[in-house]
Amino acid sequence: MSQYAIQAQGLGKRFRVGMHSTRGMHEAIERLVREPFSAFRSSPAGTPGDSHSRDDGFWALRHVSFELTPGEVVGVLGANGAGKSVLLKILSRVTAPSEGGAQICGNVGPLLEVGAGFHPELTGRENVYFNGAILGMDRDQIRRKFDDIVAFSGVEQFIDMAVKFYSSGMRIRLAFSIAVHLEPEIMLIDETLAVGDASFQAKCRRKLAEFAAQGCTLLMVSHDETAITELCDRAILFSHGRMIKDGDVSDVLRRYREGEGK
Amino acid sequence: MPAKIGVIDADASIPASLRRTASIASIHADFTAPVLNVRELWAYREVLYALVWRDIKVRYAQTVVGVGWVVLQPVLTTAVLTLLAGRWMRAPAQGLSYSLFAYSGLVPWIYFTHVLTKSSVCLLSNNGLLSKAYFPRLLLPLSTAIAGLVDLFVTIVILGLLMIYHGTAGGFRLLLLPCCLLLLIMVAIGTGIWIAVLNLYHRDVAHALPFATQLVFFMTPIAYPSSLVPQSWRLLYSLNPMVGVIACFRWALFASPLDISLLQLTASMMAAVVLVVSGLFYFSRKERILADVGIV
Numbered sequence: 144m145s146q147y148a149i150q151a152q153g154l155g156k157r158f159r160v161g162m163h164s165t166r167g168m169h170e171a172i173e174r175l176v177r178e179p180f181s182a183f184r185s186s187p188a189g190t191p192g193d194s195h196s197r198d199d200g201f202w203a204l205r206h207v208s209f210e211l212t213p214g215e216v217v218g219v220l221g222a223n224g225a226g227k228s229v230l231l232k233i234l235s236r237v238t239a240p241s242e243g244g245a246q247i248c249g250n251v252g253p254l255l256e257v258g259a260g261f262h263p264e265l266t267g268r269e270n271v272y273f274n275g276a277i278l279g280m281d282r283d284q285i286r287r288k289f290d291d292i293v294a295f296s297g298v299e300q301f302i303d304m305a306v307k308f309y310s311s312g313m314r315i316r317l318a319f320s321i322a323v324h325l326e327p328e329i330m331l332i333d334e335t336l337a338v339g340d341a342s343f344q345a346k347c348r349r350k351l352a353e354f355a356a357q358g359c360t361l362l363m364v365s366h367d368e369t370a371i372t373e374l375c376d377r378a379i380l381f382s383h384g385r386m387i388k389d390g391d392v393s394d395v396l397r398r399y400r401e402g403e404g405k
Numbered sequence: 406m407p408a409k410i411g412v413i414d415a416d417a418s419i420p421a422s423l424r425r426t427a428s429i430a431s432i433h434a435d436f437t438a439p440v441l442n443v444r445e446l447w448a449y450r451e452v453l454y455a456l457v458w459r460d461i462k463v464r465y466a467q468t469v470v471g472v473g474w475v476v477l478q479p480v481l482t483t484a485v486l487t488l489l490a491g492r493w494m495r496a497p498a499q500g501l502s503y504s505l506f507a508y509s510g511l512v513p514w515i516y517f518t519h520v521l522t523k524s525s526v527c528l529l530s531n532n533g534l535l536s537k538a539y540f541p542r543l544l545l546p547l548s549t550a551i552a553g554l555v556d557l558f559v560t561i562v563i564l565g566l567l568m569i570y571h572g573t574a575g576g577f578r579l580l581l582l583p584c585c586l587l588l589l590i591m592v593a594i595g596t597g598i599w600i601a602v603l604n605l606y607h608r609d610v611a612h613a614l615p616f617a618t619q620l621v622f623f624m625t626p627i628a629y630p631s632s633l634v635p636q637s638w639r640l641l642y643s644l645n646p647m648v649g650v651i652a653c654f655r656w657a658l659f660a661s662p663l664d665i666s667l668l669q670l671t672a673s674m675m676a677a678v679v680l681v682v683s684g685l686f687y688f689s690r691k692e693r694i695l696a697d698v699g700i701v
Contacts, residue, residue, distance in 0.1 A: 158697065232696065234432070235538065235539060236430065236539035237696045238696040239432070239434065239693035239694055240432060243433075243434055244432055244436075246430075246432075247430040247431075253538045260538070261533070262463060265459065265463065272455070273455050273458070273459050276451050276454065277452055277455055277456075277534060278538055279451075
C-alpha cells in the first residue's frame with residue numbers, strides 16, 4: 144500500500160485546439176465517417192479524436208508531479224487558466240490524462256464546483272437522494288444522514304420544492320452539504336467556497352478544518368488567500384499548466400502575489 | 406509520518422458501499438479500458454438505480470396528459486395505419502386483424518425510437534454529473550434503456566387487452582416473449598450507445614435522428630409484413646436488426662409462422678450482435694474523455 148494519499152507522476156493534459164471547427168463540408172463529412180473508426184485504431188485515450196494532426200494541441204497541464212500524504216491539506220493557487228481545474232478533474236477521474244499517471248489511495252469525494260449536478264425538476268429532497276447515490280451512498284446511509292445534510296445546508300424550508308426555483312447560493316449549499324456528509328478520505332474542492340454568503344463560507348471552513356483534523360486529505364483550489372492561509376499546511380502554485388512552486392503556504396502566497404503584480 | 410498513514414489503513418471505518426473500488430485508484434494516460442467491465446457496472450448498481458428512478462420521475466413532469474402519452478402514441482399511430490394501410494391500401498396482415506398486426510409492430514418500434522432519442526442526448530444532458538463525479542459512463546445509456554421499459558410495459562399491457570378483444574390466444578410461445586424483449590433491449594442499447602457518443606462529436610446526429618428513424622420505420626415490417634419484400638431484396642432488408650426483433654415478437658405473440666426465413670433471421674441477429682459489440686467497444690474507447698468534448 145502506498146504511503147501517499149495522492150501521488151501524481153508527470154501528469155499532463157492536452158486539448159486539441161479548434162477540435163470542432165469545421166473547415167468546410169467535405170472535411171466535416173470525412174471526419175464524421177472517419178471518427179468512429181479512429182477508435183478502433185490504437186490511439187491514446189487522452190487525445191480526443193486525434194487521428195490526424197498529432198502536433199497541434201494545447202497542453203493545459205504538463206509535467207505535474209507531487210505527493211500528498213494522508214491528512215495533508217494543500218491549496219492550489221494560480222491565475223485563471225493555469226490548469227488547476229484540469230488537475231482536479233483528472234484526479235477525480237472525470238477526465239483522463241494525456242500523459243503520466245497518478246495513484247490515489249482512499250475514497251475521493253465529488254469534485255465540488257459551482258453548478259452541481261442537480262436535476263432542476265426534482266425537489267431538494269429527491270436531489271439529495273439522487274446525488275447521494277451518484278456519489279456512493281446507499282439509500283439507508285442517505286436516510287440516516289438526511290436530516291444532518293439538510294440542517295447543514297440551511298434550506299430546510301425549501302427541501303420539498305423543485306431545485307429549479309432555488310437560488311444559486313441555495314444550490315451550492317445543498318451540494319456542499321451532501322459532499323461533506325459523504326465523509327470521503329480525499330476531497331477535491333474547486334473554488335466552491337466563494338459562492339455561499341459569509342456565514343456559510345465560515346461554516347464550510349470550519350467543516351473542512353474538522354475534516355482535516357480527522358485525517359482527511361484536502362486538495363483545494365482557491366483564490367481566497369485567507370481560506371488558504373487558515374486551512375492549508377502547504378500550497379502549490381501553477382502557471383500556464385506547470386507547477387512553479389510547491390511548499391510552505393506563506394512562501395507560495397508571496398510568489399503568487401508577485402506573479403499577479405506583473 | 407506513520408501516524409497519519411494509519412488513516413488509510415483504517416479502512417474498516419469507511420462504510421462498505423464507499424469502498425466500491427477497493428479505495429485505490431490508478432490513473433494512467435495509456436490505460437486501455439476493458440470493453441465491458443461487468444464487475445464495475447455491478448459495483449455501481451445504486452447509481453444505475455438512481456439514474457433510472459430520476460428518469461422515470463422527471464419524464465412526465467409538467468405535462469398535462471402525463472403517462473397518457475405512452476398510450477396515445479401507439480394507439481393513434483395504429484388508428485391512422487389501420488385506416489391508411491389496412492383499409493385503403495389493403496396491406497396483408499399475416500391473417501390477423503390489421504390493427505392488432507400494426508400495433509404489435511409498433512410496441513417494439515416505439516420503445517426502440519424512444520431509447521434512441523433519449524440516448525442521443527443522455528451524455529449532454531447529464532453533463533453536470535459527468536463533470537462532477539466518476540461512475541461508469543455506460544450507465545447513462547443503460548439507464549435510458551431501462552427507464553424506457555416502464556413505457557414498454559404499459560404498451561404491452563394494452564397489447565394484451567387488444568389480443569383478448571380480438572380473441573387471439575397466445576400459445577406456449579408467449580413464454581419466449583421475454584427472450585424477444587431481451588433481443589429488443591440489446592438492439593436498442595447497441596444503437597443507443599453509438600448515437601450517444603456520435604452525438605457528442607457531431608450534433609448533426611441529433612438533427613438527423615428523427616429523419617433517420619422515420620426512414621427506418623418504412624424499412625421495418627411494422628405497417629406491412631416482411632413477405633411483401635421481393636425475394637431478391639430480403640437478405641439486405643434483414644440487415645436491419647429490428648426486422649428480426651419484430652418477426653420474433655409477432656412469432657411469439659401470435660400462433661403464426663415466422664415471417665422471415667432462418668437465413669434472414671440469422672442475418673438480423675448477426676447485425677444486432679455486431680451493433681452491440683462495436684458499440685460497447687467504441688464507447689469504452691471514448692468513455693474516459695467524454696468530459697472533454699466541449700461540454701464541461
